[in-house]
Amino acid sequence: MESLRLQTSSIVWWLCIASIVVVLVIYGNSDAPIGPSDSESDSPVSFLIPIIQLRSKVITTSATPSVSDDHKIVISSSNHPTPRLLPNQTPPSEVPKPKRKWRRDQSELEEGLARARSSIRRAAAAAASGDPNRSSAPTGHDVVPHGAVYRNPRAFHQSYLEMERKFKVYVYSEGDLPITHDGPCKDIYSIEGRFIHEMETGAEAGRFRTKNPKEAHVYFMPFSVTWMVKYLYKPLSYNLTPLREYVSDYVRLVSEKYPFWNRTSGADHFMLACHDWAPNASAGNPFLYNTSIRVLCNANTSEGFRPQKDVSLPEIYLYGGNVSSKLISPPPPNSPRPYLAFFAGGLHGPIRPILLDHWKGRDKSLRVFEYLPKTLDYDSMMLESKFCLCPSGHEVASPRIVEAIYSECVPVIISEHYALPFSDVLRWEAFSINVEVSKIERLKEILEAVPEEKYRWLKENLKVVRKHFELNHPAKRFDVFHMIMHSVWLRRINLRVA
Ligand SMILES: *[C@@H]1O[C@H](CO)[C@@H](O)[C@H](O)[C@H]1NC(C)=O
Numbered sequence: 001m002e003s004l005r006l007q008t009s010s011i012v013w014w015l016c017i018a019s020i021v022v023v024l025v026i027y028g029n030s031d032a033p034i035g036p037s038d039s040e041s042d043s044p045v046s047f048l049i050p051i052i053q054l055r056s057k058v059i060t061t062s063a064t065p066s067v068s069d070d071h072k073i074v075i076s077s078s079n080h081p082t083p084r085l086l087p088n089q090t091p092p093s094e095v096p097k098p099k100r101k102w103r104r105d106q107s108e109l110e111e112g113l114a115r116a117r118s119s120i121r122r123a124a125a126a127a128a129s130g131d132p133n134r135s136s137a138p139t140g141h142d143v144v145p146h147g148a149v150y151r152n153p154r155a156f157h158q159s160y161l162e163m164e165r166k167f168k169v170y171v172y173s174e175g176d177l178p179i180t181h182d183g184p185c186k187d188i189y190s191i192e193g194r195f196i197h198e199m200e201t202g203a204e205a206g207r208f209r210t211k212n213p214k215e216a217h218v219y220f221m222p223f224s225v226t227w228m229v230k231y232l233y234k235p236l237s238y239n240l241t242p243l244r245e246y247v248s249d250y251v252r253l254v255s256e257k258y259p260f261w262n263r264t265s266g267a268d269h270f271m272l273a274c275h276d277w278a279p280n281a282s283a284g285n286p287f288l289y290n291t292s293i294r295v296l297c298n299a300n301t302s303e304g305f306r307p308q309k310d311v312s313l314p315e316i317y318l319y320g321g322n323v324s325s326k327l328i329s330p331p332p333p334n335s336p337r338p339y340l341a342f343f344a345g346g347l348h349g350p351i352r353p354i355l356l357d358h359w360k361g362r363d364k365s366l367r368v369f370e371y372l373p374k375t376l377d378y379d380s381m382m383l384e385s386k387f388c389l390c391p392s393g394h395e396v397a398s399p400r401i402v403e404a405i406y407s408e409c410v411p412v413i414i415s416e417h418y419a420l421p422f423s424d425v426l427r428w429e430a431f432s433i434n435v436e437v438s439k440i441e442r443l444k445e446i447l448e449a450v451p452e453e454k455y456r457w458l459k460e461n462l463k464v465v466r467k468h469f470e471l472n473h474p475a476k477r478f479d480v481f482h483m484i485m486h487s488v489w490l491r492r493i494n495l496r497v498a
Pocket residue numbers: 131132133
């Protein structure tokens with residue numbers, strides 16, 4: 001019985017590999033994509049995210065079963081061995097009819113998105129023409145994005161409101177604990193667990209979650225790559241095959257059980273992971289890697305991260321489950337910042353050796369440490385510095401960026417190929433400094449050359465963006481949970497499921 005199951009699953013796996021998907025990309029003026037605006041041009045809407053019209057045509061070839069599959073992890077759906085009959089679902093006996101109804105639901109869904117798209121475009125155009133009437137923010141809400149930190153505050157606000165009104169996410173129930181439906185809620189990869197829990201049980205996420213997969217705009221696969229590493233990876237083996245197999249099995253399971261994955265080859269599906277190895281694990285299914293929305297901390301554009309479809313996830317370090325108490329409340333205004341800049345951290349990755357080589361222990365105002373002396377306190381150093389250096393480590397993201405934002409210490413981003421979080425709505429140049437790796441030796445000169453006025457402007461702007469990087473429980477409007485949701489929403493509205 002078990003071996004039969006394994007064999008069947010391997011046949012299916014081969015079919016998946018052999019299938020070809022025809023993807024049609026249409027750029028059209030009439031359907032200009034909603035996207036981040038280009039800071040260089042005055043046009044509030046630029047066309048970074050193309051509208052993709054997906055037509056999926058699966059060509060199956062006769063497949064031969066693969067050989068030994070002993071190590072395959074088969075994900076069982078413990079809770080729901082067969083697809084549940086959901087409230088709005090018609091009984092299986094009426095198969096042809098619900099199909100037609102489903103088509104209609106689908107086209108209604110797409111029409112809703114089209115309306116959202118045009119209302120966002122109108123808000124963006126109104127902002128461009130300076131007509132206050134057409135884009136005036138609906139009242140009754142506390143937060144109205146405005147100011148220099150937003151690429152286009154009105155378009156963002158409109159898009160955010162449309163998301164709150166319409167966006168529906170279906171969370172797959174398949175998969176067992178601990179690897180699915182859970183994730184770390186402490187330490188460096190905590191955002192995995194916090195997001196999954198919020199999505200599955202959070203009251204605020206409840207407004208986005210739907211139990212009816214037919215009315216969903218996107219489908220969430222709630223597995224944790226960090227837990228895969230913990231439970232499936234053999235330490236020091238550097239063999240990530242078990243992770244890729246888990247991911248591959250998970251996708252196969254949901255694509256066999258539900259019609260949604262095959263409909264778009266996964267383009268309206270998303271995963272979220274903060275672990276360094278998440279991009280590698282996501283290669284377990286070629287369509288997940290190349291077509292789905294991957295929400296990743298390791299947003300390295302030279303390692304397959306594509307900002308048009310993937311989402312850059314901020315890394316938030318939770319010591320024992322919380323943001324460090326010194327950083328949690330905003331620092332008192334005008335507290336003295338005697339140091340020009342601060343960094344403490346190990347020699348990981350390609351960039352830090354250069355930084356430490358040039359600056360470790362060299363300067364009294366640009367404080368760079370490999371190991372922070374016991375007499376100094378990390379958070380206090382951030383609170384006492386004007387700039388906080390955030391070089392990439394083993395991977396592009398660094399929890400220092402969010403810590404710097406909390407401590408109102410202007411982040412100095414030193415990285416290559418890093419797609420910064422939420423940069424489709426936020427203008428990072430309004431609240432951070434970017435220093436090229438080749439200019440590390442001139443770091444002090446560069447930071448000293450920032451005019452006082454500009455420094456104060458950057459610092460004020462940090463107060464504005466702080467809310468977008470906060471983890472709340474329960475989640476609050478415009479916080480990091482909602483910004484992640486908005487990033488996914490933005491990618492989904494630029495996609496039309498034919
Ligand atoms: C804005 O609305 C007011 C009244 O609602 C109207 O008088 C005014 O002409 C409008 N402005 C523009 C630019 O359309």
